[in-house]
Amino acid sequence: MWRAPTDAKLDGMTITSMKTAVELRAVSKIYGTGAGAVTALDAVDVAIAPASFTAIMGPSGSGKSTLLHCAAGLDRATSGDVVIDGVPIGGLSERSLTRLRRERVGFVFQAFNLIPALTAEQNVVLPQRLARRKPQPGAVRAMLAEVGLADRATHRPSELSGGQQQRVAIARALVSRPAVLFADEPTGALDTSASRDVLRLLRLAVDRHAQTVVMVTHDPYAAAHADRVILLKDGRIADHLSGPADAAEIAVRMTRLEQR
Amino acid sequence: MSLAWTMVRHRFAAFAGTFVAIALGVALIAGAGTLFASSQPQVSERYEHSPVLVHSPSVGKGSDGYDDYRAWTPSEARALAVRLEQVPGVRAAVPDPSFYIQRVINGRATGDAEAAKAQGHAWSSVALGGYRTIMGAAPEKAGEVALRGVAPGSRVEVLTARGPETWTVTATVDAPGFFVADDEAQARAGGVRVIGLTGNPQAAVVRSVAGADGLVFAGGERTKLEEESVSRIRWLGAQLIIAMVVLGVFVAVFVVASTCALGAAQRRREIGLLRAIGATPGQVVRLMYAETVVVAVLGGAVGVPLGALVAPLLAPPLVDAGLEPAGFAVTAQPLVLTAAFLTGMLVALAGVWTAAHRSSRVPALDALRDAAVERRAMTVPRWIIGLLTAAGGAALTIALPSIPAMQQTTAALGAAMLLLVAAALLAPVVIVPLVRVVTWPWRRAATGMLVREGTLTGVRRVASTAAPVLLTVGFATLLTGTIATIEQATRIDETAKIPAAMIAAPDGTPGLSEAAVTRQPGDAPLVSDVLLTVGGKTLSYQATGKQGLRGVELSKDLTGRPAQVEVGFADGSTVRLPVTGTHDGPAELVDLPRGVLRQHNPDALTESVLLDGPAVAAAGMKVLTVRQYVDARIGVEGRIIDLFLIVLITLTVGYTGLAVANTLLMATAGRRAEFRALRLAGGGTGDVLRVTTGEALLSVAVGTVLGGGVATAALAGMKRATEHELKQVVDLVVPWGQTLTVVLACAVIAVVAAGAPVLRRQQAT
Numbered sequence A: 001m002w003r004a005p006t007d008a009k010l011d012g013m014t015i016t017s018m019k020t021a022v023e024l025r026a027v028s029k030i031y032g033t034g035a036g037a038v039t040a041l042d043a044v045d046v047a048i049a050p051a052s053f054t055a056i057m058g059p060s061g062s063g064k065s066t067l068l069h070c071a072a073g074l075d076r077a078t079s080g081d082v083v084i085d086g087v088p089i090g091g092l093s094e095r096s097l098t099r100l101r102r103e104r105v106g107f108v109f110q111a112f113n114l115i116p117a118l119t120a121e122q123n124v125v126l127p128q129r130l131a132r133r134k135p136q137p138g139a140v141r142a143m144l145a146e147v148g149l150a151d152r153a154t155h156r157p158s159e160l161s162g163g164q165q166q167r168v169a170i171a172r173a174l175v176s177r178p179a180v181l182f183a184d185e186p187t188g189a190l191d192t193s194a195s196r197d198v199l200r201l202l203r204l205a206v207d208r209h210a211q212t213v214v215m216v217t218h219d220p221y222a223a224a225h226a227d228r229v230i231l232l233k234d235g236r237i238a239d240h241l242s243g244p245a246d247a248a249e250i251a252v253r254m255t256r257l258e259q260r
Numbered sequence B: 001m002s003l004a005w006t007m008v009r010h011r012f013a014a015f016a017g018t019f020v021a022i023a024l025g026v027a028l029i030a031g032a033g034t035l036f037a038s039s040q041p042q043v044s045e046r047y048e049h050s051p052v053l054v055h056s057p058s059v060g061k062g063s064d065g066y067d068d069y070r071a072w073t074p075s076e077a078r079a080l081a082v083r084l085e086q087v088p089g090v091r092a093a094v095p096d097p098s099f100y101i102q103r104v105i106n107g108r109a110t111g112d113a114e115a116a117k118a119q120g121h122a123w124s125s126v127a128l129g130g131y132r133t134i135m136g137a138a139p140e141k142a143g144e145v146a147l148r149g150v151a152p153g154s155r156v157e158v159l160t161a162r163g164p165e166t167w168t169v170t171a172t173v174d175a176p177g178f179f180v181a182d183d184e185a186q187a188r189a190g191g192v193r194v195i196g197l198t199g200n201p202q203a204a205v206v207r208s209v210a211g212a213d214g215l216v217f218a219g220g221e222r223t224k225l226e227e228e229s230v231s232r233i234r235w236l237g238a239q240l241i242i243a244m245v246v247l248g249v250f251v252a253v254f255v256v257a258s259t260c261a262l263g264a265a266q267r268r269r270e271i272g273l274l275r276a277i278g279a280t281p282g283q284v285v286r287l288m289y290a291e292t293v294v295v296a297v298l299g300g301a302v303g304v305p306l307g308a309l310v311a312p313l314l315a316p317p318l319v320d321a322g323l324e325p326a327g328f329a330v331t332a333q334p335l336v337l338t339a340a341f342l343t344g345m346l347v348a349l350a351g352v353w354t355a356a357h358r359s360s361r362v363p364a365l366d367a368l369r370d371a372a373v374e375r376r377a378m379t380v381p382r383w384i385i386g387l388l389t390a391a392g393g394a395a396l397t398i399a400l401p402s403i404p405a406m407q408q409t410t411a412a413l414g415a416a417m418l419l420l421v422a423a424a425l426l427a428p429v430v431i432v433p434l435v436r437v438v439t440w441p442w443r444r445a446a447t448g449m450l451v452r453e454g455t456l457t458g459v460r461r462v463a464s465t466a467a468p469v470l471l472t473v474g475f476a477t478l479l480t481g482t483i484a485t486i487e488q489a490t491r492i493d494e495t496a497k498i499p500a501a502m503i504a505a506p507d508g509t510p511g512l513s514e515a516a517v518t519r520q521p522g523d524a525p526l527v528s529d530v531l532l533t534v535g536g537k538t539l540s541y542q543a544t545g546k547q548g549l550r551g552v553e554l555s556k557d558l559t560g561r562p563a564q565v566e567v568g569f570a571d572g573s574t575v576r577l578p579v580t581g582t583h584d585g586p587a588e589l590v591d592l593p594r595g596v597l598r599q600h601n602p603d604a605l606t607e608s609v610l611l612d613g614p615a616v617a618a619a620g621m622k623v624l625t626v627r628q629y630v631d632a633r634i635g636v637e638g639r640i641i642d643l644f645l646i647v648l649i650t651l652t653v654g655y656t657g658l659a660v661a662n663t664l665l666m667a668t669a670g671r672r673a674e675f676r677a678l679r680l681a682g683g684g685t686g687d688v689l690r691v692t693t694g695e696a697l698l699s700v701a702v703g704t705v706l707g708g709g710v711a712t713a714a715l716a717g718m719k720r721a722t723e724h725e726l727k728q729v730v731d732l733v734v735p736w737g738q739t740l741t742v743v744l745a746c747a748v749i750a751v752v753a754a755g756a757p758v759l760r761r762q763q764a765t
């Protein structure tokens, strides 16, 4: 099993002056207005260090997805600042934000990650094609080989299993070497063995390619792959674990959180 | 672009509606355009061997924008012909007078009545067409004629402006028309308008010799002298073609727009994903444009050959319907085909425009939302445009009585169109209450409940099915209703205006001959065009020769009435006549003493005789009651109008069918999950079909109620306007039959289109 570095600097929660991959400063997100308003995030501060694997957990409705969306520039925070790879996204136009996303951010969603009309390979190069960048020769195939799908390059999503589709999505997210990869319950729709493959790939990306990964999950076993676990409740950070945490410990913390 | 191609290939079903709409639209434009472009004025075959024609001078452009010409007197024409014969290269200069003549067979006038007005010619004009005499000798005196297909020595009965005559055929020629001795033709025609030159003269020299005495038309310019009866036929045909193309383009844009809107709604999640992984809004717009261009290219590739192939097949029916002249032939029109292809592209891009721009605003987060969650059916622009058109239509309707009478019916139609578009846009607002009311009795049955809830949650789907039905039912009801009501009103109005019980009317002829008229008791107005110089300006007027007048009577609408006017007649003479009074008609009519008009136009015919005693039978004349007379006059126009209506409504219904079918096919296909759930809950294919059928019928019902409602309201408004205009009560004619046919057609298409995917799925499993 992988051992977390004990360097305290990686605990970005306290040290924000160093370079971070993503940083949220007092970010709040309020859906709706007036009496029906829901505070999904309540002045959250988070800093994600480069080349780290962070898991975000919390009870349903605690704001995990909202946090991820705001951090990834998919959605705009109601207040507070989000900085991705050193760029504050608050003032960016929709166009510039899109550019930033395609150059520095990768995504893996729970499902519906791929364009049905395109083959696995075409899906993987799509972000680079949209950026009008020429993919490096062989890079796409190499990436597909890395996720174990070298022989499936010309298959369409409908011809792939759920786990294989997730792996294609990971390949797509990694191929452009983003500053950070966001995954929202990437294993939520998969069985145990497919989940394990996906988690192993994410871990590998961090270890081998120094990729920054932020993953939302419900599963303590999945979270145990991370260097650090952030626990949310009611839109606030309620707890966090860093260093080697095993699934049992995470489960205990989760239960405690839900009972509080 | 290659991404667009992949998308189109992968989900062609979603683009099928656009494809078919574009293919049909392009075919329509290509075919109609080919017909339009093929229908060019031709040099009359009578002038085939006359490379240069000299026409009598123009007096300037009339109010219709066309030149008005004066005629040469016979002596002027002769003098000019003598001068023209001096031009080098001219073999002969032949004055070409023409007059009214029809062959009478078994007591009935034969041939096309309008064309007969210029069927009589001078014998020497045979040379202008290069016709050959097959046998016999030239006609030399009155009562002799050369003719096609009749052997010399035969006697033929003819009808001329003078009356029935029996002539001897002296020669058989292969030329169309009746050829008589030159002096005889001149005497019957009055004046001359054309001198044809044979040989090989230079147009410039002819022009300098003719000077101000004549206009020179050489080579291709001669097409400008096309016979009026032929021009009129081609004009009618062009009207139909233009209406078809305009309507075709409009509905094609509509169908493409609704297809794209629905497709974009169904693809929301995919577009969200594209946005999330880095497609800018501009890239989304470009992708959708590119997809549409791909589909439009495919549609054009099918539509262009289709139109080009069908056009020649339509030529004979068009000629039969009197919309193209005899001998009309379709020629290849590559330019038109290119234009049709490009128009298809533009139509497609115009159609996808809103959908593309709306899609580009899809937030990336939509990639994470469950698809097919019904969005709000009413968007802000939809509200704004809907309310604006509604307000415009309502304002126009209210203002109707204060609009000049001439423009009232046009304004009423415009108002109705605005109201129909408004109803289509605002339909989602009324759909929910309307569906509640309509489905109330079935709310407890399982199918009823599903249909009810399905429609209530899928308002947008219902609206996009109901909208084309609404437009078609409204359009068809309105158009046929308006025309039927106006026809009815005109009939009543005209009948009331005629102060006699019985009328002697032309029977297969363009008018009554002098012989027929003199024997009838009653007023016999003679009709002819004259040139009138009023206030220094010479214009063409429609003159009526009336008994008992002593001078000219001008319209009372004409301001600055002079004491005397100069009248230019068909025989080329100009006479100064005193103005003795006014008439109530429009400004372009003038009344003259009948004797004067007859004296200067031996070829004029009488329109009809209002009988004040028993009629005497005559050739080319029949006696009608006022009612029959008015009906017959309306009937001639009515036949063409009905043809227009049928073509236009068929076109609209066709496209509606396409829109409805497409919406429902896409919607049913997009609701697989829902129907799977219904099956899991124990429903069979029958239940699914009952739901789709119920919903389809409901959508058609909603469209019918709204479209019919708007049309009826608009018809009532128009009825009021007509009553105001005619100052008498008008019956509202509602075309129930046509409306019902249109509704049934829509319903059948809707049910089939909604059910087909269900059945296909059933077969597949």
Ligand SMILES: Nc1ncnc2c1ncn2[C@@H]1O[C@H](COP(=O)(O)OP(=O)(O)OP(=O)(O)O)[C@@H](O)[C@H]1O
Pocket (backbone or CB within 6 Å): A031, A032, A038, A039, A040, A058, A059, A060, A061, A062, A063, A064, A065, A066, A067
């Ligand atoms: N688009 C939205 N409009 C209104 N409220 C929303 C919206 N999205 C989320 N919320 C609300 O914000 C809160 C946080 O939602 P969020 O999706 O972030 O939760 P989550 O932690 O991801 O939950 P889960 O584990 O169930 O996915 C919830 O109360 C949710 O109802």
Ligand SMILES: [Mg+2]
Pocket (backbone or CB within 6 Å): A064, A065, A066
């Ligand atoms: Mg979530």
